[in-house]
Amino acid sequence: MLTHLHVKNLALIRETEIEFTEGLNILTGETGAGKSLVIGSVNLALGGKFSREMLRPGADYALAELVFTAEEEKLAERLKQLDVFPEEGQVIISRKLMDGRSVNKINGETVTLARLKEVSSLLIDVHGQHEHQSLLQKKKHLEILDAFGAGELKSVKKELGETYRRWKDLKKELSEARTDEDARLREISLLEFEVDEIEKAGVEPGEDERLEQRYQKMINARRIAEAVATAYALTGYEEAEGAGSSLGRALRELQGAASCDGELSALVEQLTELDGLLNDFNRDLSEYRSGLEFEEAEFAETEERLNQLNYLKARYGKTLDEVLAYEKKQQERLELLKNYDEYVAGLEKRLTETEKELAKLCGTVTTIRKKAAGDLCGKIRSHLVDLNFLNAEFEMHFEELSEYTAQGKDDVEFRISTNPGEPLRPLMKVASGGELSRIMLAIKTVLADRDEIETVIFDEIDVGISGRTAQKVSEKMMLMGKTRQVICITHLAQIAAMADSHYRIEKHVEQCETHTAVRRLSREESVQELARILGGAEITDAVVKNAEEMKKLAENCKSQEQTGKQG
Known part of the structure; x- marks a missing residue:
């Protein structure tokens, strides 16, 4: 639900804020006061076009900001899928122009205009004269029908979409498989060459790492051999200066002394242990030293094998595991290509x-759609009669598309006849702007309990009535306001009288500057505003009395509707 609108530096609006409520919110005002600016501000906040004028x-900038409550679980989940997380149950959309x-920002986070529009489409539905034109698009008709029949359609449409994608993938695979024979033979020849090349190489996982380690030892063998030989001599037992020889002499001296003093026995044990460790180290170093000896032929063989493996990796994968995976x-x-006919036959069967x-x-x-269409159009016809389409016929025309789509093969279109004896024709060939707004109102009333968008705005819903x-339109607006938040700009007293919250848009001149402001009216002020709408330039007592009666009638209508629901 839209709870707050903040606008700054937009045309005649210097700065204004509106706190909206649940139910039916009505905005009225004199011609030129800036009524269209309010809806214009909302549209700008939702991603509408902005011009310097x-x-x-x-002013250097304009600001349009909307605050929504988003506490309903389904809405919160859908917002979550778009990475939007309500803060304290609120979503704040703002645009600094x-x-x-x-x-563009959502909850303080800068977003793209496309992202802002995507998120706002879950929160609010704006219907002005231009928005009503969407009703002329056949795609919109299918959306309306599927929204009405969502209960039965949802699971079937999901299965349809998945099956369509499988069918499309199979068609693509079959099309790619039906290459000419020469191309198939060329591909077979290339595949045989690649597989044979990898197979003949006899690749083993990790072989390149082991060979690389061995190769590095070979090319550094002289430096390594010198270091190992020096270490061996310094720690060995062969040279008098070797640590092993020195340690042996020290052990013999200490053992002799220990026979004279038993306290030296512990030190003898430690030195004996050191002698053993050094002896083991020296033996291991000797074995490593002997392993450094290799023939030139072995070096050449290792280098050649590494070159072969690196060539395979350069051509078929970054690692030997990838090379083997490529071979597979x-x-x-x-x-598959050698059994081509069987493969194609299998694809054709699956397709x-x-x-x-x-x-x-x-x-x-x-x-399901045809059944839902009959029910939907019947309900819409009923509402159209209430909206002064007294002899209207309203149906949905079905045609079959030549190709499958993820939505099925239905090409649907609303058709209407507004006068007896006239054939049913597409809306775009019959309805005027004012008629479209009433048709949209009838549709919205039918969908009121099924539409998941909590806020709907109507601009110029009362054109030409x-x-x-007008009274019937006001009753429809009132009914819709029972299940969602409705915001409407109107110049008709019958509609304004039905308001749950009534706002007046006023134009003021201060210090040679003109600016627009919006304020919520009390019940008494609302009656005075109704009198202004009814009386025009001169507001007499009779006009005020008429306005009071109109307000009471509206209150009685709402009361009876509430009583009827409770009954």
Whole structure:
């Protein structure tokens, strides 16, 4: 639900804030007061186009900010899927608009305009004269029908979408498989060469690492051999200066002394242990030293094998594991191409089976849609009669598409006849702007209990209507306001009287500057505003009395609706 609108430096608006409530929120005001600016501000905040002329004279930037409550679990989950997490149950959308650019934010985080539009589409639905034009698009008609029939359609459409994607993938695979014979033979020849090259190499996992280690030892063998020989001599027993020889002499001297003093026995044991450790070390070093000896032929062989393995890695994968994985993949492809006819036949069979499944699901979806369309159009016709389409016929026309889609094969379109004897025709060929707004209102009323968007805004819903029709429109707006938040700008007293919250848009001149402000009216002020709408330039006592009666009638209507629901 939209709870707060903050606008700054937009055309006549210097700065204003509106606190919206649940139910039906009505905005009224004199011509030129800036009523369209309020909806314009909302549209800008939601990602609408901004031009330099919209900026208040003398201002460097304009700001449009919306605060929504998002406590409903389903909405919070859908927002979460877009990485938007309500803070204290709120989502704040703002746009700072400057010359040639804008800064868009959701809960203080800068986002792209596309992202802002995607998120806002879950929170609010704006219907102005331009938005009503979407009703002329056939794609919109299918969306409306599927929203109405979502209960039965949801699971079937999900299965349909998955089957369609499988069918499309199989078609692509079959198309790629049906290459000409020469191309197939060329690919077989290449695959055989690659597989043979890897097989003949006799690659073993980790072999390159072991050989590289051995190779590095070989090319550094002289330096390593000199160091090892020196270490061996310094720690050995062969030279008098070797640590082993010195340690041996020290041990013999200490053993002789220990026979005279038993306290030296512990030290003899320690030195004996050191002598053993050094002896073991010297023996291991000797073995390592002998391992450094190799023939030139062995060096050349190791270098050649490393070059072979590096060539394979450069051509078929970064590691030997990847080279072996590539060999396996190419071997499988080779087997497939050698059994080409069997492979293609298998693909054709799977495609045929999947297409049969797809056709069946499309048929099921069409059946559900046609049943839902009959129910939907019947309900819309009923509401259209209330909205002064007294002899209107309203149906949904079905045609079958030539190709499958993820939505099925239905091409649907709303068709209407507004006068007796006239054939049903597409909306775009019949309805005017004012009629489209009433048709959209009828549709929205039908979908009120099924639509998941909590806030809907209507601008110029009352174009071209008056009298009984205006009264019926107000009742529809009131009914919609029972299940969601409705915000409406109107110039008709019948609609304004039905407001749960009534706001007046006013134009003031201060210090030679004109600015627009919005304030919420009390019940008494609301009656006075109704009188202004009814009376025009002169507001007489009779006009005020008429306004009071209109307000009471609206309150009685809402009360009866509430009583009827409780009953």
